[in-house]
Amino acid sequence: MAGEIPDLEAQERTGTGKGAARQARRDGMVPGIVFGGDTDPLPINIPFNTLIQKLRAGRFKSTLFNMKVDGHDDVRVICRDVQRHVVKDLPTHIDFMRLKRTTQINLFIAVEVDGEEESPGLKQGGVLTMIRPEVELIVTAGDIPDHVTIDISELEIGDSVTISAVKLPKGAKPTIDRDFVIAQISAPSGLASQSDDEDEDDVDVDEVPTTEMGPPDGEEAED
Structure with missing residues (x-):
């Protein structure tokens, strides 16, 4: 469109x-x-x-x-x-x-999101982060889309959407020749902080070796 x-x-x-x-x-x-x-x-x-x-x-x-x-x-x-x-x-x-209608040009196209209400990752408290709210595409002047759509309805926490998963308009292609990330669902900051704290709590102080101090060299210990 x-x-x-x-x-x-x-x-x-x-x-x-x-x-x-x-x-x-x-x-x-x-x-x-x-x-x-x-x-x-x-x-x-x-x-x-x-x-x-x-x-x-x-x-x-x-x-x-x-x-x-x-x-x-x-x-x-x-x-x-x-x-x-x-x-x-x-x-x-x-x-x-x-520009003629058949001329190809590079334009930044807005990204719209579908499936936010169904996403299991968001239901679990995850946060949607838009890495690229716009993507640069090579398009023809006579057929410029007003947006492209990503579907996150099946994304879990930690999942992401890349450009290869996006249905692009006919004749359009990305200017970047690699499968780059557009959006991802991250763990909420509170959960991430709790995980970090648990990692620190895993350290057992009883396992830390101690050094037994003896008398200085040349001296005998008192009875």
């Missing part, structure tokens, strides 16, 4: 060069360019506050956007570069690449 692709609104930038870019920044915009595909590059401006908000949300360079520019057809884009001020670290220019 394809996920909802967030919109990113931009304005077509009139004029090119450093002068137009400086004017855009004075107007509270971040200049950028959209390139790729069978269309000429399109100079754009994006509101500074909008861009900052999306950058701070994270995963900006691995998020597919539906770019909307007045006078142009909507197009799917992905960020390829964000240039920043050397001192203030604020965005000064941004590059986007157009």
Whole structure:
């Protein structure tokens, strides 16, 4: 199931060069360019506050956007570069690449959990730990899932779910070439601490050897 692709609104930038870019920044915009595909590059401006908000949300360079520019057809884009001020670290220019529906890209996909109510490990007081709340997959731009699902209905304490147990969408595959852990059920902290204490109590002080002290060398023991 394809996920909802967030919109990113931009304005077509009139004029090119450093002068137009400086004017855009004075107007509270971040200049950028959209390139790729069978269309000429399109100079754009994006509101500074909008861009900052999306950058701070994270995963900006691995998020597919539906770019909307007045006078142009909507197009799917992905960020390829964000240039920043050397001192203030604020965005000064941004590059986007157009994508066809068949283009393969790397995206982070959210992980959803099924079977929490049935899991014997959770019923026994275990704790579900999400090692990877998102997994990075290679997907096609025209068929991006909004999530992948893991099933923990049969997991006991100490069990885990790896990527090999996940049914991935058609055409999708992990970017990591190994069977990595996504989630696991751990023992509750109180139980773990009790186990540690029991290990310490197993030491028998009566088994610790003692050394019998004798008189100093050259001296005889008194009767």
